[in-house]
Every structure is written in structure tokens, then in C-alpha cells.
Amino acid sequence: MAGLEPIIQKIQLRPISLPLVRPFTTAMHTVTAADAVQVDVLLTNGTVGHGAGTPNAVVTGDTMSTLQENLQTQVIPALIGRDIRDWNSLLTRLHASTSEQPAIAAVELALYDLRAKQVSIPLTALLGGQQRTVTTDMTIGIQALPDMVSEAKAFVSRGFKALKIKVGGGRLADDLERVKTIAKAAGPDIRLRLDANQAWTTDQAKVAVTELAALQLPIDFIEQPVAARNHEGLATLTAMRQLPIMADESVFGFQDALALLSRHAVNHINIKLMKTGGLAEAAKIDAACASFGVTTMVGCMIESNLSLVPAIAFAAVHDNVTFTDLDAVYMVKKQQAGIQTHGPQLTIGDPMHDA
Template structure:
């Protein structure tokens, strides 16, 4: 194996096909970071980060600066020591999760490409088709129903509905979606938009209507783990922790406090190796697992899909970031199936 000789970072602007509103704001494009790592034998690997200040705490400018500052830590180092290098970068730049995810992915991708193996092999299995849900953003109820019907026509049989505003209006959104597509599997993501009492009221309203949901994701602020645990005890619908879990240590707290039924693992926050550690923690505690994403292109999405395929650990898959883009960095299908391959994560972006 050879040494890393170059690390390059550049901005990656990805317009969305439609405005995307969640409880934390509205996005019209993804302002991402693309990282390329090159080794002495000419092998190149790619990684991507999607900084979003309300979630990751980073701007893109800060993420780019972090990657460039990390270059001196990586150049001259053997790529096969990817675990040590990942730890080195994360220790040097705590909290810069998008930048370090992009760097880690690029290093792992390079390592696997040199060995001519798929990234999924690092997590225990071969690359297989990974099916995702599709997210419906916050819209007026009638429009949410129309968007859901269009998604089902595109082949999606599982949807995630963004909520987290007024509870009564959110209940109307759910009703409109299920009127339009009554047999769809439906997840709810409030993006920290409710209080514990509002979450219970929302769940009770749906229970009165005999509405069955797959899960409710991060209904309360990430800092309110006690409130999340209270909701988990009082609500029959499975509760997923998302923004409350960035690192394996956060997953341990969720387990210790019985704060959720499901952990939503986002490699864009924890990194791929950290995500694998969270998988082990959740499995040991008999919690279900979900995988999520930011607004990433096929680079980030396929890297995460390799974790899904290799580990076989995830019951719920929400890897639809590139399905929301006006165009991807490589040609990709429009439906729910991510056809992944190697070597590495298999995506060489057309720049």
C-alpha cells in the first residue's frame, strides 16, 4: 500500500429539484464539500460533506478550511492506517463533522480502491441493492398529499414526512398523505420542532384515528434527552433519536437513559467508522437502527449505502439526499434502489 501524497478540497454546489422545507428552515441547494485523496501510485478516492449550521454547526467555508488544515496530518501517511488517521483528524478538529466525514470517506475509498475491494467489505459484506424511502418536506396538507402520490408513482413504498410545526396542522398533513397513499409505510420527522407534551398530543391524535406510523424521529430538541426519554415511555409509536446522536458516546447515553427505541445513525455526523461503532452499541442494547443522510450527492449516499449493505444492520433506510437534487455528480436512477458497487464506494464524480 502507498502513502497519501495529496488532499484536495473544493466546493460542490448542488441545486435541489424543489425547495425543501423542514422545521429548521428551507433549502434550495446543497452547499457541500468534495474531498479527493491521492496516493503515491496514483489512486484517487473521494469523500463528501454536507455542512448545515443548524445541524452540524459548520459553514461550508469552515469545512473547507478544516480539510485544508488537515492536509498536513495526512500527507506522507500510509493509507492502510485509515483508523489511526481518522482518529487523528477527528481529535484535531472536534465538532467539524462534515469536514471529517468527507476526509474519512476519501481515505477509506482510496484504501479500498488500491486493494480493489468494495467499501462494504470493511463492514462485513458484499455490495447489494439498498432501498431507501423518500422524504416529503413541510408543505400545505394538500400539496403534501400530491407529493406523496408522485413519490409512490416513482416506485417508493416508504415515505418520510417532515413535520414539527403546529401540531394540528401537522396532523392534517399526515391525514392528507395517507388519504393520497393509504398503504405507504410512513415515518415522521419533526426535526426537534415539538415539546414532549406536543409530541404526546400528536401521537394521541393519530392513535384516535387508528393511524399507524413506522416511527417518530427526533420530536424534541437534541439537548432534551430527558424529554426524549419521557416521550419514549409515553408514546406507543417507536421513537428515534437523530440529532441527539453524533458520536458513539451519545448513543451510550441514549441507551443508558432509555431515551429512544431506534437510533438514527448518520455517517455525515459520526463518520463511517463511528457509525459502525454506534451500530454495535445499538445491537448490544437491542435497539433498532435507522440510517440517515444530509443533502449529499451519490458520493456521500453510496458511501453510506455500503455501510448498510456490509453490516446488514439497518431496518430503516433514509438515504434519499441525491434523489432530491436537480442533477447528481454521476448518472443515477430515480427510484428507491441504490445500485452500489466498487472498488471503494464506486463513485467517481464528474467534475
């Protein structure tokens, strides 16, 4: 043991690539593997914390190579030799080291893991709660309609009570047909969540919302129907009061959330740790949403369990989190340690605490 003080001595990186059960397609791109960079932060007292960051070229604007480069050249030099007990200053330095949110998230999650280990409590307790189980929806990517219907039936048979359907990949008429057909196949008790991933203009989205509402299906919300910067469009759709509107790509940090909340532009906000740069900013966003009466969802990219475990912990202990979309657990061919699955229920033990 190099010393008794909790000083950051070394930060090691390891690329991860986990093949998916099947390709996953949205209106923006197709993904075939859960790619991530694992981060191991070593303290001089021998403690090691683990985290991971997942890049997404169309959402966070990064790749595996840029993520690793930013970690090596910007983030790691800013933190080596720092005392983890100087927590607020440490997080400030981390968030100022780069603009690449997955890089920040990867290290911040490792630091939270370290902090929990330093005081010998689970991450959930560090975040303020004891609950360790959440119920997730399951997402159906854009593909041939018979394949989407087959997936819907399979997910329902496994106990999922909510299906998230990707839309916006072509004609609105095709989207409406997908939603109607999947809803019929799934049954009336299954909640539907639609995600357009910025695919529509405001005018197109107004038509889509009107026609989807007319179907009178059990739709929880339409997620990011217009471009991320189109706050006016989100506000217009929300003011229609026909279907709840959720922001995703529009919100990375607290200021993004505040911009939408202050003009009552959305009903819900999707919090993803890869967008927020980790747990600290996520907590600020959730608290701001709660103060405006706006509930949140905790979602994810297609990630490894090293970042999904803290996402589950965050969702489990924050009362304002109403929806959970952490289905990446089920998308990889080889199941990973750290998360127990029972149908749609995800349970973490002692999050990343025994690693």
C-alpha cells in the same frame, strides 16, 4: 509515480453545488441546493481516493466556508505524509484534528475509498458484506398541504412504499391534518415516518404522540420530536409505548448513543455519516444499538453521491439497519454517477472504486 509507498502526498478540495428540483423545508430551515466539498486524497503511489462533506448550519453547525477552512487549516496538515497502512493511527489523527464532523467525514470517506482500492475490493466488501442495494423512503418537506399531497401521490406512483413527512412547522392541529390527509392520499399500504426535527417541547410531544397514535395509521416512528439535549423527554415519550421514537440530532457519536441506550430512551437511532464523522464511528454506534436491541436507520443530509454511495454501502451490509432514508439522490435536478435508481431501490456498483 512519485513512489511505491501509500503515503498521503496531497489533499485537494473542490466545492460542489447541485440545485434541487424544488426547495426542501423542515421545521428548522429551507435548502435549495446540495452543497458539499469534494475531497481528493492523493497517495505517492498514484492512487486517488474520493469523498465529500456536506455542511448543515442547523444540525452540524457549519457552513461551506467553515468546512473548507477547517479542512485546509486543521485536517489536511494533520494527515500529509502519513502512511495509509497505519490505519488506526491515521483515523485517530483525523478525528482529533477538528470537531467539525462533516470535515472529518469527507476525508474519512476518501480514506476508505483508498483502502478499498489498495486491496482491490469494493467498499461493501471492505465493510463486511456483498449486498449493494437498499430500499429508501422518500421525504415530503413542509409546504402547502395540496403540494404535499401531490408529492405523496407522485412518490407512491413511482413505487415508494414508505413516506417520511416533515412535521413541527406550526400548529399541532396542522400537523395532524397533514398526516391524515397524506395518509389517505397515499393509501393504507404505505408506511409513514414522521420527523419533527426538535420542534416540540416534551408536553407538546406527549400530546402529539397521543393524538397521532389515536389515528391508527401505519406510522413506523416519530423522529426527534424534542430538542437534541432533551434525553428526559425522549425517554418519557418512549416509555409511553404509543409510537416508536427515533433519535436523530441527539446522536452524533458513540457516547451520545450510549447515553440514550443506557436509559432505554429511544426505539431507534438515525445514523448519518455527516454527524458521525464517517464510517468508523457509524459502525460503533450501530453495534452498540444492536447490543441493546435498538435498530437503526441510515439517513443523510442533502448530499452529493460521493457521500451517499458509502452511506448506501454501510446500510446494505449492516443487518441492524432496519430503515433507510437516503432520498437525497432524487432531490437534485441533475442525476449523478455512482448510484442506479429503480423506484425506491438504490444500487451501487463498485463504490467509488473505478473513479
